[in-house]
Amino acid sequence: MTVYHFVGIKGTGMSPLAQILHDMNYEVQGSDIDKRLFTQQGLEERRIPFFSFNKENIKPDHTVIAGNAFPDTHEELDAANKLGVPVIRYHRFLGDFMQKFTSVAITGSHGKTSTTGLLSHVMRGAHPTSFLIGDGTGKGVENSRYFIVEACEYRRHFLSYYPDYAIMTNVDFxxxxxxxxxxxxxxxxQELALQVQKGIIACGDDEHLQKIQAKVPVLYYGLNDDNDFQARNVEKSSDGTTFDVFVRNTFFSSFKIPTFGNHNVLNALSVIALCHYENIDLAVIKEQLQTFEGVKRRFSEKRIGTQVLIDDYAHHPTEVKATVESARQKYPDREIVAVFQPHTYTRTQTFLDEFATSLQLADQVYLCDIFGSARENQGxxxxFDLQAKIDGSMLINEKEIERLKRHENSVLLFMGAGDIQKFEEAYEKTIK
Structure with a gap:
């Protein structure tokens, strides 16, 4: 029996793929750096073995699945090549594996993870469904009808996929x-759209997606009047959002979601559109939408003392704005305090003004040092360049984190894609 060995098993896509194969009774193991990452929780729960990187990990009966971050010169990949062991890149393996099911690729510049989590939750209320979410969560179900996968545009990796359906949430730089x-x-x-086999569900409120060309039907969803699936009468409260859905101007049904902000209405609408197209029972859609508990690192809340702490992956100005607005909807009477760690120098430089504009929607802004990438030059x-553009903003590090205590009854938004969690953990320690 082939053993699948994952090089970089703690990766945000690699970990869930290993979990899926394990759930489907394949033999799985892997290796990675020793540092603890949030993605390893699912591996530990399943007792999937993983080791420190070492060329001795590679054995002749292995098939190696390689994370995209590791070059062919990596010691384990080099050892695999010398042994003549098959080496398959993550996105290539996933592209082939998806072909066994009715596959849905969920993509877009923002909202991929949340929408993948939501669709997986709704679909599995109706049929056996396997899914891979980019927050490190994966589940494999034998005899699955559906396979739902978060498909990332970075380096055009998603062009390894030929899905039955694609949900496209938005296109942003x-x-x-x-x-x-x-x-x-x-x-x-556009290139991915031409690879979709059955249908595309695209956000018609997005000016770029209106121009998508495809060989299959394109269904548009959104808040604007000219969409095939339109949300009307959106009502926001501190316990969630309700809205009516019209299909080509004909009333379909009313829905309630326990989440906040227009972006979550749009995510739900894309899920409703796909489920409608696949004839999923309406009662199942409604019930599953209301019981969705969210995905990791997307508006993840905890209460400590008089404060609400929210951990969010927001690392682009559009996402920062959406997160602050969601906090305002849920907690209209509280001070909103943003604690933001920019992710990569290139992104920070490119969107310096936009970050300043989005962050100023909060009542107070604290900035952590930029989390750089090994791939880039700091210049x-x-x-300080970002701080200079935000009136009243302050710099903060782990040693000074207890300054946040002065914001009683506030909502503290810890936002970023680097290691912003260490700031939140340091703050929790000072309180406890």
Whole structure:
């Protein structure tokens, strides 16, 4: 029996893929750095063995699945090549594996993870469903009808996929270390659109997605009047959001979601559209939408003393704005305090003004030092450049984190894609 050995098993896509194969009774193991990462929780729960990187980990009966972050010269990949062991890159393996099911690829510059989590939750209320979410969560179900996967546009990795369906949430300029501008990003999505086999569910409120060309039907969803699936009468409260859905101007049904902000209405609408297309029972859709508890690192809340602490992966100005607005909807009477760690120098430099505009929606802003990437050059940019654009903002580090105590009854938003969690953990320690 083949053993699948994952090089970089703690990766946000690799960990859930290992979990899926394990759930489907494949033999799985892997290796990675020793540092504890939040993605290893699912591996530990399943008792999937993983080791420190070492060329001795590779055995002749293995098939190696390699994370995209590791070059062919990595000691384990080099050992595999010398032994003649098959080496398959993560996105190539996943692209082939998806073909066994009715597959749905969920993509977009923002909202991928939340929408993948939501669709997986709704679909599995109706049929056996396997899913891979980019927050480190994966589940494999034998005899699955559906396979739902978060598909990332970075370095055009999603072009390894030929899914039955694609949900496209939006097109925005991000990953400036790879894409040259928003047109370059759109070109990647356009290329994926031509690989979709059955249908595309696209956000019609997005000006770029209105131009998508495909060989299959494109259904549009959104808040604007000219969408195939439109949300009307959106009512927001501190315990969630209700809205009516119209299908081509005909009333379909009313829905309630326990989440906040227009972006979550749009995510739910994309799920409703796909489920409608696949004839999923309406009662199941409604019930599952209301019981969705969210995904990791997306508006994850805990209460400590008089404060609400929220951990969120927001690392682009559009996402920062959405997170602050969600906090305002849920906690209209509380002070909103943003604690933000910029992720990569290239992104910070490219969106310096936009970050300042989004962060100023909070009542108070604290800035952590920029979390750089090994792939980039810092140049002359520093966190002071962002601070200078935000009135009243302050710099903060782990040693000074207890300054946040002065914000009684506030909502503390810890936002970023680096290691912002260490700031939240340091703060929790000072309180306890």
């Amino acid at each position: 991000d990953h400036p270390d790879y894409f040259s501008n928003v047109d370059d990003v759109f070109d990647a999505f 002359k940019l520093s966190i």
